[in-house]
Amino acid sequence: MMIKEKSLREKSIVFIGFMGVGKTTIGRLVAQNLYRSFIDIDEQIEKKFQMPVPDVFKLLGEPAFREKEKELVNKYANQSLKVISLGGGAFMQEEIRDVCLNNCTVFYLDMPWDSWKERIHLLMADRPVLQGRSLEDIEELFYSRQAAYASHHSKVTIGKDSPEEIADYITNSLKTAWKLYE
Numbered sequence: 001m002m003i004k005e006k007s008l009r010e011k012s013i014v015f016i017g018f019m020g021v022g023k024t025t026i027g028r029l030v031a032q033n034l035y036r037s038f039i040d041i042d043e044q045i046e047k048k049f050q051m052p053v054p055d056v057f058k059l060l061g062e063p064a065f066r067e068k069e070k071e072l073v074n075k076y077a078n079q080s081l082k083v084i085s086l087g088g089g090a091f092m093q094e095e096i097r098d099v100c101l102n103n104c105t106v107f108y109l110d111m112p113w114d115s116w117k118e119r120i121h122l123l124m125a126d127r128p129v130l131q132g133r134s135l136e137d138i139e140e141l142f143y144s145r146q147a148a149y150a151s152h153h154s155k156v157t158i159g160k161d162s163p164e165e166i167a168d169y170i171t172n173s174l175k176t177a178w179k180l181y182e
């Protein structure tokens with residue numbers, strides 16, 4: 001039996017990048033722009049465990065969170081025509097990187113450390129990975145994850161633009177790529 005390879009236009013789009021760069025906010029807007037369903041993996045984990053992410057970490061532990069994260073990314077990255085936002089730690093798992101890079105268009109939302117640290121106050125309350133860490137520790141974590149994010153298909157550097165402006169830019173660049181390559 002011949003298995004037809006997915007066209008670029010059919011592939012799901014996956015957003016990766018460090019906590020707080022805007023994967024959830026921008027992913028949702030890109031999905032609206034493209035009339036696609038939006039899947040936020042953290043939201044799916046919360047639904048499965050019936051509790052918010054910080055409680056999953058506290059009550060079930062990070063390994064249980066990571067296992068469910070892997071299971072759900074495997075499920076959705078194998079589907080077409082979705083927009084999927086991962087959590088910032090997901091790409092540290094090789095199996096997640098492989099399934100996304102082999103089946104989807106992976107967009108890296110990149111942000112320089114100096115801009116990112118201005119956003120930290122928005123994140124502390126519901127990002128368990130940041131809690132109890134000094135700014136120096138967080139900076140080390142930020143840089144230690146860059147190697148995993150280096151595996152992607154497309155990158156946008158996040159500056160001062162609004163989520164809507166960034167989402168429109170991404171939507172237009174996707175549409176241009178679809179026209180160019182098909």
Ligand SMILES: Nc1ncnc2c1ncn2[C@@H]1O[C@H](COP(=O)(O)OP(=O)(O)O)[C@@H](O)[C@H]1O
Binds near residue numbers: 024
């Ligand atoms: N382009 C942006 N400009 C200003 N604030 C933003 C932007 N994108 C996201 N935010 C804010 O930053 C925080 C983290 O955004 P979120 O989408 O949850 O990021 P992630 O999913 O990458 O962790 C939220 O409070 C969101 O409103």
Ligand SMILES: O=C(O)C1=C[C@@H](OP(=O)(O)O)[C@@H](O)[C@H](O)C1
Binds near residue numbers: 018019023127
């Ligand atoms: O970077 C991480 O390890 C995490 C990032 C979070 O998602 P966002 O990147 O959407 O904040 C969430 O998955 C969890 O708190 C762990």
Ligand SMILES: [Mg+2]
Binds near residue numbers: 024025042086
């Ligand atoms: Mg998110």
